[in-house]
Amino acid sequence: MNLFGASWFHWAVGIAIGLPAALIVLTELHNSLVRRNSHLARQVTLLRNYLLPLAALLLILVKVSQIPADDGLVRILTTLFGFLVLVLLLSGLNAAVFQGAPEESWRKRLPTIFLDVARFALIGVGLAMILSYIWGVRVGGIFTALGVTSVVIGLMLQNSVGQIVSGLFMLFEQPFRINDWLDTPTARGRVVEVNWRAVHIETGSGLRITPNSMLATTSFTNLSRPGGSHKCSITTKFAVADPPDKVCAMLTRVAGALPNLKVGVMPTTVALGGAEYRTTIRLRSPAEDGAAQATFARWVWYAARREGLHLDDADDDFSTTERVQDALRTVVVPELRLGLVDQQLLVPYAKVVRYGTDEVVQHAGAVPKAMIFIIAGSVRLTVTAEDGSVVGIGTLNAGAFLGLTALTRQPNPSGAMALEEVTTLEIDREHLERVVMSKPTLLQELGRLIDERQGKAQRVTQRERVG
Numbered sequence: 001m002n003l004f005g006a007s008w009f010h011w012a013v014g015i016a017i018g019l020p021a022a023l024i025v026l027t028e029l030h031n032s033l034v035r036r037n038s039h040l041a042r043q044v045t046l047l048r049n050y051l052l053p054l055a056a057l058l059l060i061l062v063k064v065s066q067i068p069a070d071d072g073l074v075r076i077l078t079t080l081f082g083f084l085v086l087v088l089l090l091s092g093l094n095a096a097v098f099q100g101a102p103e104e105s106w107r108k109r110l111p112t113i114f115l116d117v118a119r120f121a122l123i124g125v126g127l128a129m130i131l132s133y134i135w136g137v138r139v140g141g142i143f144t145a146l147g148v149t150s151v152v153i154g155l156m157l158q159n160s161v162g163q164i165v166s167g168l169f170m171l172f173e174q175p176f177r178i179n180d181w182l183d184t185p186t187a188r189g190r191v192v193e194v195n196w197r198a199v200h201i202e203t204g205s206g207l208r209i210t211p212n213s214m215l216a217t218t219s220f221t222n223l224s225r226p227g228g229s230h231k232c233s234i235t236t237k238f239a240v241a242d243p244p245d246k247v248c249a250m251l252t253r254v255a256g257a258l259p260n261l262k263v264g265v266m267p268t269t270v271a272l273g274g275a276e277y278r279t280t281i282r283l284r285s286p287a288e289d290g291a292a293q294a295t296f297a298r299w300v301w302y303a304a305r306r307e308g309l310h311l312d313d314a315d316d317d318f319s320t321t322e323r324v325q326d327a328l329r330t331v332v333v334p335e336l337r338l339g340l341v342d343q344q345l346l347v348p349y350a351k352v353v354r355y356g357t358d359e360v361v362q363h364a365g366a367v368p369k370a371m372i373f374i375i376a377g378s379v380r381l382t383v384t385a386e387d388g389s390v391v392g393i394g395t396l397n398a399g400a401f402l403g404l405t406a407l408t409r410q411p412n413p414s415g416a417m418a419l420e421e422v423t424t425l426e427i428d429r430e431h432l433e434r435v436v437m438s439k440p441t442l443l444q445e446l447g448r449l450i451d452e453r454q455g456k457a458q459r460v461t462q463r464e465r466v467g
Helices: 007-035 041-064 072-099 112-133 139-156 158-173 212-217 244-256 286-306 321-336 340-349 429-436 440-466
Strands: 181-183 188-194 198-203 206-211 230-237 268-273 276-283 350-355 360-362 370-376 379-384 390-396 415-418 422-428
Touching: 007 041, 041 072, 072 112, 158 212, 198 212, 206 212, 230 286, 244 268, 244 276, 244 286, 276 286, 286 350, 321 340, 321 350, 321 370, 321 422, 340 350, 340 422, 340 429, 370 429, 379 440, 390 440, 422 429, 429 440
Parallel strands: none
Antiparallel strands: 181 188, 188 198, 198 206, 230 276, 268 276, 350 422, 360 415, 370 422, 379 390, 379 415
16 A cells, blocks of 8 residues: 555656657657658657657656755756757757748748847757756856856957847848849849858859948848849940841840740830940849840840841851852752752742751741751750640751741741751742742642641640640
8 A cells, every 4th residue: 555655656657658658659740740751850759769768767766766856967867858858949949930931931031140049049048947947056147247248248349249230130121031132332143141240142253251230331232122023234236237126126036035034024125326225134033144145145146147137247148159059959959859940049039047056946826937948956846835834846957847837828836946056048938939839749748747747736735735
């Protein structure tokens, strides 16, 4: 009866039953969190493997073995238990509140400097409680000493402390966040890190470290706000004799095909006078500024020569009579089975042109005005799915031709994009009709190719719709 009435016996039985049961429950909880890829799985592991067994050991020593709480071993184990509880709280708070936060939520945008302040505050409170309740230290005197010491240190390090305070006030306002693009008096680039002292800005020439106090006292531009509104202006120069309307139309058309454009906003081009033109492009992000300008400059070089314009007042003599005759003889004649007289008739109306890498050679859904014969390079045939994605359906190499529907006045069943620099021979529809219409067998073969390409484009589109 004395055994069953003893308090230590109830604690012993409770620990003997409760510890295995708690371990089983925590193991199942951990496996469930792992299957769901939860960030809390590590905290459950800490609780199961370390905190719970240590708590059971402390209860056995204090409640079962009746060892005084002020014993040295018990104090050491209790201090270790307190540290583990502190670690669990810190990691659990970070995992539950911040790691699983949505990308656009305030928890994800909160600067890490505030998290550091909260961690230090929680650590300070935890250490004070451990020292006060376990070791009996009067923390009031310690805080008083720390207050006096902090005043002395603050006077000694007022510049560094000033930067920290300036950074805290600036980040509390949140004029920018990680991955935003800033244009400051000393740097222009993407914010990659914000700490106690400075903001790290990744520029094209390296990592620029800008003190918080400098950003807090000077004006700067956040190029990423409002989102998706970054504007890129590119200036080009043509010959004075080039028609301004034609130049503006060509530049706008080239800019409209850039892959970096913001959806729903078309580029604009204006003549500045003195044969200069400014093209304004809205981009999705400042990060795409350099790539957009490089691609635009490259594509304009090819487009200007195809349309007979003089970029930077330069002439283009690539499409010579010799090149046209050679292309007709090596590419067009085998495909269309033309005679010598037909070749001579087409020479004045054919032109050798070039396209840059990734440039659109043929637009899907447009009625072509000419047939295009590939002399060198390769193009990819594409169709556009219902979700707007571009799907490849095949590749054409040198010797193949595009614009089959030019003769039937039908829209192109597919688009074509240059996979590399492509050289082509283009023959206008009106002049090609005079030669081809007298060849029934050739017209039948071209009709079969048109039906084949249209069918292939439809099958791919339907497959993407079903998928």
